[in-house]
Amino acid sequence: MGNVNLNVFFQEKRQLLSHFASQFTSDYDEKEDLIQETYLRALKSIHDFINDPKLVTWLYVIMKNVYINQYRKEKRKNVIYDYFLHADSSAYISTNLSENKMINEDIQKAIDSLSTENAEIFRLHLDGYKYHEIAELLQVPEGTIKSRIHMTRKALQQKLKMYDHA
Known part of the structure; x- marks a missing residue:
């Protein structure tokens, strides 16, 4: 230079x-x-x-x-509630800021309860990385990434089922 x-x-x-x-x-x-x-x-x-x-x-x-x-x-x-719960977000996203804050805290606690590896994979996915990008970044087969994200999403749905109004 x-x-x-x-x-x-x-x-x-x-x-x-x-x-x-x-x-x-x-x-x-x-x-x-x-x-x-x-x-x-x-x-x-x-x-x-x-x-x-x-x-x-x-x-x-x-x-x-x-x-x-x-x-x-x-x-x-913006679509995290819908992503986790597969429900119409207008049915349960309240204009009440304290309720939204509580929901966000519960989502964060649920993510924090994941194993470090699964939390990292899921956060990358939430940040918009594609399966193949995560696989390449972490040097893990793409199929493994897909299955971990699927299992993680199911586990989070279970932990957050109190918000499922479907």
Whole structure:
């Protein structure tokens, strides 16, 4: 990487990254988060791309992946009740914030009661990772991942059956 000052480098790319972020969101704070996360991920391999003509494309792909992962995570969070209980969420998600907080705490306790390995696999799944991605990350056969997620979901349904209004 030589004499390249990373602070100067990223300041030079900030306007470009801001433009990229505008393609994903109009919210200022979300744009800033995307830019910062892109910086963090780019730092890991910047030495491989600093003089590469495809640097801009590489930064865009990083930002796009960050956005997609955040979207998947948020999407999963929004449907977690339905995911666990296979019921119409409008039937039991109350506007009462304290009730929602209690439900969230119960879900978290149920997840925390899992074995460390199954909890990790299930959290990755909730974060939006595909079966094959989890299998590759943990170096476990994809079939094993599928069956553990299935068994974990069934165990969580059993622990949270008090919320099943189907």
